[in-house]
Amino acid sequence: MELLLDSIFNGIAIGSVLLVAALGLAIVFGLMGVINLAHGELMMLGAYTTYVTQLIFKLPILKPFYNWYVIISIFLAFIVSGVVGIILEKTIIRKLYGSPLETLLATWGVSLILQQFVRSVPLSYGSGLIISLLIGMVLPLFFPTKIKESIKFKYYKLASWSFATLIGILSAELISSLISKLGRASSRNVDVTAPAWMRGQIEILGNTFPKTRLMIIIITLISVIAIICFLNQSAWGIRIRAVTQNRQMCDCLGISTEKVDVITFGIGSGLAGVAGVAVSLLGSVGPNVGGNYIVGCFMVVVLGGVGNLLGTIFASFGIGIMTDLIGAGRLLNIWPNMPLSLSNTINFFATTSMARVMIFALIVIFLQFKPSGLFPQKGRMVES
Amino acid sequence: MRISRRILAGLATASIATTLTSCGGGSKTSGSFDDSVTVGILHSLSGTMAISESTLVDTEIMAIEEINASGGITIDGKSYKIEYIIEDGASDWPTFAEKSKKLIDQDKVPVVFGGWTSASRKAMLPVYESKDAFLYYPIQYEAQECSNNIFYTGATPNQQSEPATEFMYKRSPAAGGDFFLVGSDYVFPRTSNTITKAQVKQLGGRVVGEDYLPLGNTEVAPIISKIKKALPSGGIIINTLNGDQNVAFFKQIQDAGITPSEGYYVMNYSIAEEEISTIGPEFLEGHYGAWNYMMSIDSPASKKFAANFKKRWGSDRVVADPQESAYNMVYLWKQAVEDAGTFDDNAVRDALIGQKFDAPQGPVEVMPNHHLSQTVRIGEINSEGGFTILEETDVVLPQAWNQKHPSSKGFACDWTDPSKGEKYRL
């Protein structure tokens, strides 16, 4: 029993990382039917954002607040990945609605470019680029209505974009002059160090639990709750769900489906950024950091059933617990006197490598019985 | 929107352009040479291994520039400038084989400096053997190989892991404790651990567990729970994880209470100064490493090597053992060519054996089995991100065929004697 409890704890620790990583993917896939292979790279951007934030908070002016940089970086990562996601949606994905396979290929292309981008472009310029994009996109929203409606709006827009570019370049220069580490392109992995209060371990129910894992569980929990509230309570959330159910009807009702798409994708991407913060606390930050998670995320979404957050939650914790049970060979401890052939088999799979093989195989077998996952979408519209 | 896109594109291309131009370029030294010779450099410049391998490219370029600055290679009074072609192995083993073929067949280079992972070397080996070309390989590796067409300047297990295991079991704070072996799932960790297991048994110790993490996977939670189960009150952990997996490992074992203060000591075979600065010394302090070269070696040659590297590539750069190996092999090749009086492979190969060089780590010598005799150092990682050198052996002769590994016990390699060759019984 104690061993099982131990396993569940470990499983939750592993599962929460999967969950936070898969959450954005599940939303974009479930609500828009878009497979985003660049999701991992959006996570990577979130992780790099954490790194940059960390370095900025090491500057003398911000040093007193250093302990809280992780919290700040969650918001920043959400914005950075969200902005990149929105640009993606507006430039590429929008053209490909209704052809999921094409989206899959195009987003793979995006992921390659983003990976190489962080390798060849100094982070300071990356940050500058993000800043100018953010300003350029947000600034026109604050123009008075009079300007917005005038014919000269595009000139104003041009002006605001030039302003944004200027700020971007300036901030890039500023960052690279303040922090020389960011001024040079490098394919070298970098590292995020959690502030002291987030390191070490605490005891829960007689089990020790690393604080960073706990922090990730909290981040995951908050993201899940926020998303559920947003989708169920806010006006935009309701619109998003409405568009998912009947796009044409929404068009007719005067809901801007384009805007809904942008917002949905932006939120999904933003969540990828948040996941990036979580991941950066566990390992190193590099161009491949997201790619390591992406297939696992897809497994979670497929196993959970598309368009169902509950399924996603169950699936990620399920995979987490299975990983620990198989990978650590715990069944042997729970049932010590099992037949030799069985225990040999379990030992064969009781390495991290083979556990992965086993889990994917189990998922494929599971889908034989429930092809639509744990919590399938129901109703007569499903197949058409 | 159109405008914004254009600006974006402009910004992006501008920054890419600057980075591309900044990393291009050939050897810049001027001077008058009678002729030139082109060598091949083959490392991953893209993909996961680019992080590590690009440092070797930097070092090799530096060595070549140093040689050129001091007059290049002199054969029969004729001076040759060394030019180089850099090829990208793209972290993909078959690509290494492909690019080797290109360098040999198309560019006709007399020598290729290249490789990092064992898998890439294994992929290249048949190419060099079938074309009878020559590869210089600079990384400490699992040995169990002795090709006539490869020259290995990294440490063999008896020049790194064996002294380290002995140190851990006999003289470390965890002396006499149980061992747990952790590695990435590929040939070096698996072979190295086979040797370690045999050695621990000989020493009278116990290995209580081992686990391998698939390359690219950074979820170390199951491994940590295994360690805690197998070593409930401290012990020795031998770590052969690869690259960024180390970051995840050390961050998380610290959080899980697997620290020197709790009686857990990790001996690392893949963590050098470069990795320490990436992972962060605060996670590694008190753990150990074993290398032939450490930046903290207090000798003029070592200091000059580090200083030159910083001067050439930036003051925040560090040097480490793999770079030192790469540096040595360029010089050794130069010496051998000058001794042989030709760039011809076979003559150079013969001239190479017995070459001595005052390397940053101390004197090294090329042995008949195409490996180097080297000094082994055990260091404790300190809070400054370097090693505090605890022990230093005498020069250790390389064993291409490990004497503790069950499959190679009693075998050796000698290319100077045609009757012995790749693998003969001692």
Next chain:
Amino acid sequence: MNTKNIKINGRLKFIFWVLLIAFVVAAPSLLPVFRLNLLGRYLSLAIVALGVDLIWGFTGLLSLGQGIFFTLGGYCVAMYLQLNSSSEFPNNIPEFFALYGVKDLPFFWAPFKSLFFTLFAAWLIPALVAAILGFLVFRNRIKGVYFSILTQASLLVFFNFFNGQQKLINGTNGLKTDVTQLFGQMVGSELIQRYFFWITVFLVITAWFFSKWLIKGRFGNILIGIRDDEPRVRFTGYNPVLFKTIIFSIAGALAGISGALYTVQSGIVSPQFMTVPFSIEMVIWVAVGGRGTLLGAILGAVFINYAKSLVSEALPASWMFIQGGLFILVVTTLPQGILGWLYSESPRNLLQRFGFIRKIKTYPSLEINKNGES
């Protein structure tokens, strides 16, 4: 969408074949050894691309796991070659086994001592694995992106398995073939490699005609039917599961052949062939060349790989940008690929605009289709 009815006209076709044959005959003397070897390898990749075109271009199944079958084919021949040249090693088993202390040949290696068995196994085993995998997936009507994701997951399963099993198949290092013996010659030697080049060219053309034959008649029409409207196929009385399994297994067999040829010409097979990017690249060759055109798959595979090796020689870091850009560009602006675009009216319109060709008087699509059917 369907371009198989459109054929280039006779004279053009004749010229094309003359040029092609001339080039193939002359290639070994024209190209340096290294480039010839590259060409041979890229041509062998064209075979796997043909398979991808059959399942994706015609049947609408986007598999991201073709690397599995490709690698299996490669391992089959590599195992044969290893066994064939291991007589000098202890226990008569390949050298690497000693490294892991293995004394007896694992049971599944034994049949590969036979060349005859190997020649069949290289495509039959991948085909069987594909059939089993395909059947399990298609049976449950898993399709579209789900199919893609599951094939990708299977790819990872195989990758992890092959990567982790050192004692069975040498793990990460893979099996090398260059220094093995075939008919008393070293496989890596120029002579044998030249023969492999011819064999590859022959097999590419055979595979091409085979694929053309497959999709020409009603069988091909059913595949297109499955792609466009699977329920209708079912209600017409056809069993799509069967057809999909068959075509997926054929694509698997093609991948196996391709992998076998690629392996003997690269000198090594390793789990590296089962990484995620490589399998996605296969799809991109087809997408760029033109899906549903077969010829496009061949051209795409050869040209993109050639471009890759040229670019990576010049600017290693930029290939990822170029490749990524190519993906996006093709998918968003040239969904039919380059060949599909050439077959369509767009180039004609372009030429018309510049006055190179006369405008067609009649309704164009009607004309083209009439030509196509004759």
Next chain:
Amino acid sequence: MKSDTENLLSLVDVTVNFEGFLALNNLNLKIKRGELRAIIGPNGAGKTTFLDVITGKVKPTKGQVIFKEISLIGRKEHKIARLGVGRKFQSPRVFENLSVQENLELSVSSPKSPLHLLKKNIIKDQLEEVFQLMKVVNLTKKNDIKAGALSHGQKQWLEIAMLLGQKPDLMLVDEPVAGLTDEETDLTADLLKSLAGKNTVLIIDHDMDFIRRLDCKVTVLNQGAVLFEGNMDTIQNNQKVIDVYLGRPD
């Protein structure tokens, strides 16, 4: 289950439950051999689900479907199709990237095994049949045109021809005249009427004039069950039907 030779198709107590929503509720229905039957009903009455159940697309929660004395429950769609149930969809579903002739060849081809399709070209008799069918639906001249390029009406007709090509014992026709011109509607009605007798035809439609032209027995579905059966005249005067569906005549 007693043997029932007179009825080609009978549904016994068929219930389909979608998450608490009863799409079909204890539906009982019998179709005689050679009969032409029309089925009408308001939206959501379960007409399409009814077809889905027969063709095997939806598995009923409860009940039996007997066709030619064989139970259809649990059979795959293509097996049911091979037993002799043909279905025409509401919006025309033809293979848009194949030519008219290729479309018809697929439906006429028999046996439907992959090996047979690979082995040889379509046999002569079947090719003849294809031309015959094209003549029937007036598409002979367009045999080489891709189905996707046809007009809406032509697609409807092509689909009907494909249906005929399958030589089904039971033809299920879902809204065959939706979107057709009056003239086309009349032609379709005549065509369907001429098929009855030889074939058994079941038509679902909204178009009352069209149903009237068919001059056959009509079943009214409501809330997943049969509300009323009879000919057009009795139906139009039935109070229940008027209440739920036809509405009161002004």
